[in-house]
Amino acid sequence: MAITKVTTSGITDDAVNAAKIADGTLTSADIAPGTITTAKLAGSITNAKLANSSITLNSSAVALGASASLGTLAWQSVVVSDGSTVTTMVAGRGYFVNNASAAGIVKLPAGGTVGDTIAIKDYAGNFGTNSLTIQRNGHNIQGIANDSEIKTNRASITLVYIDSTKGWLYTLESNVGDLENKTYISATGGTVTTSGNDKIHSFTGSGNFIVSSVGNSAGGGDKVSYVVVAGGGGGGGGPGANQGKVGGGGGAGGFREGKDAPISSYTVSPLNAPAGLTVTAATFPVTVGAGGNGQESGGGQTNGSNSVFSTITSTGGGAGGGAASSQNAETAGNSGGSGGGGTREANGGAGNTPPVSPSQGSAGSAGPNVSPDNNDGGGGGGGATAGGENPSVAGADGGAGATTHITGSPVVYAGGGGGSARISGQPGGSGGSGGGGGGSGPGTPNVAAGTANTGGGGGGGGGNCSGSPAGSGINVAGKAGGSGVVIIRYKFQN
Numbered sequence: 001m002a003i004t005k006v007t008t009s010g011i012t013d014d015a016v017n018a019a020k021i022a023d024g025t026l027t028s029a030d031i032a033p034g035t036i037t038t039a040k041l042a043g044s045i046t047n048a049k050l051a052n053s054s055i056t057l058n059s060s061a062v063a064l065g066a067s068a069s070l071g072t073l074a075w076q077s078v079v080v081s082d083g084s085t086v087t088t089m090v091a092g093r094g095y096f097v098n099n100a101s102a103a104g105i106v107k108l109p110a111g112g113t114v115g116d117t118i119a120i121k122d123y124a125g126n127f128g129t130n131s132l133t134i135q136r137n138g139h140n141i142q143g144i145a146n147d148s149e150i151k152t153n154r155a156s157i158t159l160v161y162i163d164s165t166k167g168w169l170y171t172l173e174s175n176v177g178d179l180e181n182k183t184y185i186s187a188t189g190g191t192v193t194t195s196g197n198d199k200i201h202s203f204t205g206s207g208n209f210i211v212s213s214v215g216n217s218a219g220g221g222d223k224v225s226y227v228v229v230a231g232g233g234g235g236g237g238g239p240g241a242n243q244g245k246v247g248g249g250g251g252a253g254g255f256r257e258g259k260d261a262p263i264s265s266y267t268v269s270p271l272n273a274p275a276g277l278t279v280t281a282a283t284f285p286v287t288v289g290a291g292g293n294g295q296e297s298g299g300g301q302t303n304g305s306n307s308v309f310s311t312i313t314s315t316g317g318g319a320g321g322g323a324a325s326s327q328n329a330e331t332a333g334n335s336g337g338s339g340g341g342g343t344r345e346a347n348g349g350a351g352n353t354p355p356v357s358p359s360q361g362s363a364g365s366a367g368p369n370v371s372p373d374n375n376d377g378g379g380g381g382g383g384a385t386a387g388g389e390n391p392s393v394a395g396a397d398g399g400a401g402a403t404t405h406i407t408g409s410p411v412v413y414a415g416g417g418g419g420s421a422r423i424s425g426q427p428g429g430s431g432g433s434g435g436g437g438g439g440s441g442p443g444t445p446n447v448a449a450g451t452a453n454t455g456g457g458g459g460g461g462g463g464n465c466s467g468s469p470a471g472s473g474i475n476v477a478g479k480a481g482g483s484g485v486v487i488i489r490y491k492f493q494n
Contacts, residue, residue: 054066075093075119076093076096079096079106079123081097081098081099081104081105081132082101083104083105088106088107088110089106089118091109091112091116093119094118095121096121096123097121097123097132098124098126099127099132100130103133104131106120108136109137112167112168113161114162116161117161118158119156119159120155120156120157120158120159121155122156125154127150127153128151128152129153131149132151132155135147136148139164139167140168141167141168142167142168143165143167149182154174155174156174157173158171159171182216183215183216183218184215184220184492185199185211185224185279186211186213187209187279187490188209189201189203189208190203190486190488195407195408196265198265198266199491200408200488201488202486202487203485203486204483204485206285207286208283208286209488210283211282211283214281220492222278222279223260223263223277223278223279223490224276225259225260225263225264225488226309226406226489227256227485227487228257228307228487229254229255229256229413229455229484229486230305230306230315230336230337230455231289231304231455232250232458232482232484233304233316233319233320233333233340233381234250234293234301234457234458234478235319235381235439235458235460235480236248236249236319236320236322236341236343236460236461237294237295237476238322238461245330245343246330246344246377246419246420246421247295247462248321248322248340248367249340249398249431249439250292250294250301250318250319250341250457250458251318251319251337251364251381251457252361252383252384252414252416252436252450252457252481253291253304253315253455253484254306254314254317254337254338254455255361255401255402256314256358257272257273257404258274259273259274259275259406260490261275264276264489266408267410269384269402270358271384271385272358284309285308286309286486287306287307289306290304290484291305291449291450291480291482291484292458293480294449294459294477295319295477296477303316303317303334303336304317304336304455304481307455309488314337314484315353315361316484317337317340317381318336318338318339318340318349318381318382320340320419320478321334321340321343321348321379322343322478323343329346330342330344330345332348333347333364335351335353338360338361338381338383338399338457339353339388340364340381340382341364341365341382341398342367342378343366348363348364348365349363350363351363351382361383362384362385362416364382364387364388365387365389365390368391368394376421377396377421377429377439377462378396379419379460380398380416380432380439381417381432382399382416382457383398383400384399384400384401384434385399385402387399388416391429393426394428394441395418395460396419398417398418398431398436398457399436400412401433401436402414402434406489412434412454413455413485414455414456415433415434415435415457416456416457417439417457417458417481418430418438418460420459420460421441426441428441428459428460428462429459432457434455435450435454436457437449437479437482439461440461441462447459447478450480450481451482452483453482453483453485454482455481455482455483455484455485456481457481458479462476
């Protein structure tokens, strides 16, 4: 009869060894619990016979039977960092970094697993002199897509990777200040120049100030300084030679300035706000106002046009007064950013209209109305910092403008236009500093327009400005105001 089973009593000790058993012959179902004791196991079970041959500690695979340190970082030899060599760090390690000769750079690992840990220590106490930049290598740091910068001596930090949202987080910080790397406003538009650590965008015509990114609190922030100047008013005039009428100078365009004091460093005008504007990553339309028309014979003078940047609007300068014909009464100067000059018969216009604080301009003056009337003249247009002059005879001077260093050097803007003189060789009024045009008169026939991109008021013209020979008359037309300008300044580097 065939033998179908062999009992254990029929097998001598050690007759059946591992070599006699084919792989997979015995399964766990064939072995009763507790049947195999440690006394029955000789030697060891190889890793190849196990489903998992290693375990993972701190993102590193450790083979079964090998040794590993738990809960500590593997500190490396001193890393000398001079900015030319970038050390890519490895999770589970600590780094003593020596920035003795220059600012240094280290880089976080390209990958990241929850719990990955890296430590950094200022080896020689010189991070305050030569800072250490930690490049993020595609990850966020503290939830921000920005490198870190350590810039305090004896600094120590530990970073732990948590997830793709926050990235690497600081869990231990010692002797550190603001760890965020500095960032600054980046923008385009207008004509761009620099002054020290600041960029300056000058708009002499309408356009767009396009902000692609703003700075952080460690760098340039999100504030800009500005000067916004509107177009100057046109000068008034008379109806023609030998008609006995005078014209007032045009008022300067409104002048508004705001300096962001913690960021920009330059000398401001007396009209500084004093605060800059907050910007975002967006497009900001910029409007540069044109100068107003001067009065030809018979009328037609106009106010200057407004200039606008963001929430700041500067109002166009008021036109100077005049008369349409020898039978018409002379008109007052118009109100505006600064008021237009009046005439011998009418007052100058009001400035700072509509009102803002600080004031954007001053009032125009009335011209002198004296006896004999050959000493009469037109009033001066108001300027940013002073009203039109009040002379006793002849044409009045325009008011002075405002001086600012926002472009990196002192420039005067928004001067008022001078009024015209009537007869008897008296001079026309001078234009105010800041682009104001001079007024006409027998002694000064070259009546002038306001200077472009200053917001200066146009000079006043007049009738009966006798020349030589007497009664021949001179240029009687009032002149146009100067166009405005918009200037924006901000920090772009440290």
